[in-house]
Amino acid sequence: MHPELSKLLELQDKDHTLATVDTRLQALLDERASLDDELARGRQAVATLEEQVAGAVTQRQALETRIESLRTIQESRRGRMERVKTAREAQALTIELEVARTGLVREESEWLRIADQVTAREIELKQAAEGVAGLEAEQAVQREGLAEREAELQSERAAATAVREDVATHIEQAYLVRYDRLRQVRQTEVVVALHGMACGACYTAVPMSRQSQIRNGQILDGCEACGVILYAADEAG
Ligand SMILES: [Zn+2]
Structure with missing residues (x-):
């Protein structure tokens, strides 16, 4: 077995733990973002109603x-x-008065219509504002829970990072660099077991000579096609 293999596998295992924590953190951030969105929608509705009332x-x-x-x-x-x-003067003025009266009645009924609108919008605004206040109170509890969980996850992440870094310091530089570079471009595993006579990641056949070198731990080589670090599963223990 190649001397660096077990360390690389351990590093991969620690990175997997770290990635799991990151996934949970991201889910938590998404949860918070959806609370933000919900609240923003409520506040936007209140703002729109305020404009309408004004x-x-x-x-x-x-x-x-x-x-x-x-x-x-x-x-x-x-x-x-x-x-x-x-x-004649009286008749002319009577007509004028009547026309003006009709105009006034029209304006007054328009005033009533708008006054009703003000009242209706004010009621809607009050309800919307109460809704937002209720939502804020409800979310305050949820946000508190999220903050607690985030603090836990952050310390979990710090611990997982420390463990990962500790494992990394014991790996030969050249392998570590290769591992980290692969890790940056691949979402999945970068230290992969041979699958029969092929790479376990992309299933490209590995030449016989290199296969045997990999199997007897002489080399820790990358797949020619996808670059992952190959090892023989029975070698890993
Ligand atoms: Zn491959």
Whole structure:
């Protein structure tokens, strides 16, 4: 058996542990991101409703100002009516008053419509804001749990990294460099057992001479096709 093989296999085992911790950490981060998204959607809905309420209030305000001025003008028409001298003048003013009254009624009904809109949007806004507050409270508990789990996983990760580094320091530099380089490009194992007469990763046939060298531990060689470090399973113990 090649002297570096067992150390490389051990390193691979420690890296596997580390990768498992990283996967769990990532899942936790994803979980937190989905909480963030949910909250952001709720807050966005509240912001939209706030804008709608503000818009409707502005509209209502503008209508009030307009109605107020129309009423003032209408009042002055009534004042003029008291001072008219001819029947013709009175008739003309009566028509004017009637047209203005119709206009005022229209504005007032529009005011009612907008006022109803304000009320409706305010109710929706209140409900949405309460919903977000509820969600925040609910999430606070979940986030606390996530923070605890994250702290645990981070210390688990630190420990796994320390173990990994310790194993790595005992490996001959050339092998370690090769291992690390492979590790950067491959998601799966990089120290792979021969599969019969072929590479256990890509199943490319390994020349007989090299096979026997690998089997008797003379060399620790890379697969010519995919680069993984090959060993004989029965050699690994
Ligand atoms: Zn291969």
